[in-house]
Amino acid sequence: MDKGILCAIDFSAPSKSALRWSVELAKDLHIPLTLLYAYRLQKLPHDQAIEYKKQVDAEARQKFLKLEKEFLVDKGIDYDFKSEVGFIADRVKDHASKNETKFFVVDQKTSMANKESFDELLKKVNVPLVIVP
Secondary structure, three states: OOOEEEEEOOOOHHHHHHHHHHHHHHHHHOOOEEEEEEEOOOOOOHHHHHHHHHHHHHHHHHHHHHHHHHHHOOOOOOEEEEEEEOOHHHHHHHHHHHOOEEEEEEEHHHHHHOHHHHHHHHHHOOOOEEEEO
8 A cells, every 4th residue: 555644633723724634745746644633631530431432432433434525535536534542653553654654744723732742743653744835
């Protein structure tokens, strides 16, 4: 399988710009696209954390289905969606270790929102980074 593109999304307008850019790049290069929604669990008792995770995953799936209709259907690319618990840097590192990744795409707002996380991302991930304005 060819190397793919990993695009971080949080369903905000800026991350939709990153998704739009990723779709066009995947189409031009004829490579697959993975959309990654990474989130953190709150400090909750175990039974509540499990329910919270189910709720967040279900909400993320619903939001993805809307994005799918708008940005992905009939674009001629292979794609998938992952909703995962954890820091984005850790989730990207894990994905890249298991999947050949040509680019990691993130919007500028996300990349600048948490400088510490972004610096950690740069340290941990050995994948070319594309920041979409």
